[in-house]
Amino acid sequence: MMNSSLLTPSSSSSSHIQTPSTTFDHEDFLDQIFSSAPWPSVVDDAHPPPSDGFHSHDVDSRNQQIMMMPLNDGSSVHALYNSFSASGSLPNFHIPQGSGGGLMNQQGQTQPQPQASASTATGGTVAAPPQSRTKVRARRGQATDPHSIAERLRRERIAERMKALQELVPNGNKTDKASMLDEIIDYVKFLQLQVKVLSMSRLGGAASVSSQISEAGGSHGNASFAMAGGSQTAGNSNDSITMTEHQVAKLMEEDMGSAMQYLQGKGLCLMPISLATAISTATCHSRNPLIPGAVADVGGPSSPNLSGMTIQSTNTTMGNGNGKLNGNGNGVTKGTSSIAVKEAVSVSKP
Amino acid sequence: MASADKLINTYVPEKDVFALHFLQSLSNLRTQNPLNSPDKSIDRVRKIKKAAYVSMARAAGGTSRLWSRALLRRAAKDDNKSVRFSRRKRKVTWKISSKRKRSNQRAPVVEEAAERLRNLVPGGGGMETSKLMEETAHYIKCLSMQVKVMQCLVDGLSPK
Numbered sequence: 001m002m003n004s005s006l007l008t009p010s011s012s013s014s015s016h017i018q019t020p021s022t023t024f025d026h027e028d029f030l031d032q033i034f035s036s037a038p039w040p041s042v043v044d045d046a047h048p049p050p051s052d053g054f055h056s057h058d059v060d061s062r063n064q065q066i067m068m069m070p071l072n073d074g075s076s077v078h079a080l081y082n083s084f085s086a087s088g089s090l091p092n093f094h095i096p097q098g099s100g101g102g103l104m105n106q107q108g109q110t111q112p113q114p115q116a117s118a119s120t121a122t123g124g125t126v127a128a129p130p131q132s133r134t135k136v137r138a139r140r141g142q143a144t145d146p147h148s149i150a151e152r153l154r155r156e157r158i159a160e161r162m163k164a165l166q167e168l169v170p171n172g173n174k175t176d177k178a179s180m181l182d183e184i185i186d187y188v189k190f191l192q193l194q195v196k197v198l199s200m201s202r203l204g205g206a207a208s209v210s211s212q213i214s215e216a217g218g219s220h221g222n223a224s225f226a227m228a229g230g231s232q233t234a235g236n237s238n239d240s241i242t243m244t245e246h247q248v249a250k251l252m253e254e255d256m257g258s259a260m261q262y263l264q265g266k267g268l269c270l271m272p273i274s275l276a277t278a279i280s281t282a283t284c285h286s287r288n289p290l291i292p293g294a295v296a297d298v299g300g301p302s303s304p305n306l307s308g309m310t311i312q313s314t315n316t317t318m319g320n321g322n323g324k325l326n327g328n329g330n331g332v333t334k335g336t337s338s339i340a341v342k343e344a345v346s347v348s349k350p
Numbered sequence: 351m352a353s354a355d356k357l358i359n360t361y362v363p364e365k366d367v368f369a370l371h372f373l374q375s376l377s378n379l380r381t382q383n384p385l386n387s388p389d390k391s392i393d394r395v396r397k398i399k400k401a402a403y404v405s406m407a408r409a410a411g412g413t414s415r416l417w418s419r420a421l422l423r424r425a426a427k428d429d430n431k432s433v434r435f436s437r438r439k440r441k442v443t444w445k446i447s448s449k450r451k452r453s454n455q456r457a458p459v460v461e462e463a464a465e466r467l468r469n470l471v472p473g474g475g476g477m478e479t480s481k482l483m484e485e486t487a488h489y490i491k492c493l494s495m496q497v498k499v500m501q502c503l504v505d506g507l508s509p510k
Contacts, residue, residue, distance in 0.1 A: 154480060158460060161483035164358055168490050181463035184486065188470045191493040198500040199398040273377075277369045280506030281499075 244268075358484050362410060362491045369499045371405035400425060402496060410492040417485045418492075420473025 166172035166180060169187045174180045379401055383394075404425050407418035426432060464482055468474035471489050474482050 155457065157480040158457075158483060161358065161480055161487065164360070165483060165487050165490070168487055168494075178459050178463070181460065181467075184490075185463065185466050185470065188467070188486065188490060188493070191490065191497055192470070194497045195402055195493065195500065196395075196399055198497065198504055199402050200395045201504055273373045274366065274370050277373060277499075277503065277506075278366060281365065281369070281502040 358487065360484075360488050360491060362488065362495055365495055365499055368406060368409045368492075368495050369503070371409040372402060372496070372499055372503075375401040375405040400428075402500065406492055406496040409496075410488070415485065415488060416477065416481070417471055417473045417489050424472060 162177065162180060165184055169180075169184050171183055172180065174183060376398070379397055383397075403421055407421040407425075410418050413419045413422065460479065464479045467482055467486055468477070471482065471486050474485065477485065
């Protein structure tokens with residue numbers, strides 16, 4: 001982010017703010033001021049001329065340009081002044097007399113020629129490409145105090161960001177700034193609402209189911225579905241899934257291998273959730289992601305029951321892997337790390 | 351002017367990062383509430399929503415972005431935890447923005463919209479308008495990513 005450094009920063013019109021660390025804005029005239037060679041000593045306190053290659057290639061050309069001007073006067077200050085003007089859009093700017101050291105007198109500089117600069121500045125636009133330094137550009141900065149420069153800088157920055165936002169937001173083709181902002185605000189609200197709704201819909205129901213499942217004894221996932229309003233569970237299939245999961249949970253506590261064998265016998269497998277997620281997102285539109293096998297096994301008729309299991313296996317080593325119960329008959333993939341907890345969701349629609 | 355893309359860094363990670371964080375947080379949630387399942391479904395939903403936001407903030411860059419930092423801090427405050435964040439080297443900007451209430455001399459249209467945005471985007475209260483809009487852009491990207499992840503999850507988990 002750029003701070004309009006030497007001019008008082010845009011946020012304040014009080015004088016106490018000086019940015020100690022200055023980062024260059026892409027304001028050319030500032031660069032020209034700083035990088036032009038004949039520096040009065042006054043300026044060095046405020047800011048050392050940049051040597052970071054910032055428009056450094058332009059310095060020479062600019063210097064020449066600058067140098068040409070003060071040949072008449074031989075005053076370095078005037079050179080500075082003219083460099084300032086060279087960047088500005090003030091072709092009819094003539095060399096003033098008796099201007100002080102560069103930066104500090106910026107306000108002072110404007111006084112000799114308020115009218116000329118004002119007249120040219122008002123017609124100028126900011127959008128001129130800054131590539132060629134010799135091109136004149138409408139800079140209103142000289143006409144008024146640096147506050148307006150900072151103001152303009154700030155507005156440009158905001159406009160840039162608005163452009164970036166415009167691409168993000170759907171319906172971002174409004175030209176009006178106000179309506180664009182409204183659109184942005186509405187979109188943020190909409191996204192937040194979506195998060196809320198999504199967390200209500202199935203995940204909420206699923207969480208309730210899985211909490212039921214983890215309890216000892218055959219729990220019927222049905223009862224807990226009241227809240228979500230959409231996740232009614234068909235009776236049979238859910239019970240069988242539940243039973244399966246319970247069985248696997250029990251087996252897992254004893255011996256991983258037997259659990260795996262049990263799963264294999266059922267034609268299910270264990271895989272890390274990240275993989276399952278990746279698969280499901282890859283095929284999430286088809287709505288039939290992971291479990292054609294599981295459907296057949298677990299007895300769900302036509303509705304695929306995706307069952308993952310979350311088991312709190314305190315005996316097994318705690319890793320950070322998550323496994324998921326899925327059927328694809330591929331054999332057991334234990335995943336990248338030991339199974340600590342797995343997510344159990346058993347949802348089926350009537 | 352340099353192009354806006356070079357100035358503003360709006361990088362969000364891939365969807366998988368979000369998915370991983372979210373699923374981990376969900377499983378943590380499960381770990382915490384197995385037996386004492388709160389009967390109020392609203393509480394559950396709220397927890398999930400909070401987990402979603404926190405995981406999104408973590409996935410999107412942890413404490414390196416202003417909004418995620420504010421979000422995590424807000425979440426941690428509710429749980430009476432504390433947020434650890436590394437002190438990165440930050441550009442020293444002395445733009446005193448929060449201390450001084452912005453006067454309305456600056457394009458009041460923009461400013462009132464910025465005020466509304468500040469209420470929406472976490473951490474927006476102390477930001478300059480331009481910084482606010484930068485954060486909003488990143489926030490929107492991350493939110494949409496999170497929504498996509500959750501949607502896919504829900505789609506995947508739901509029967510036909």
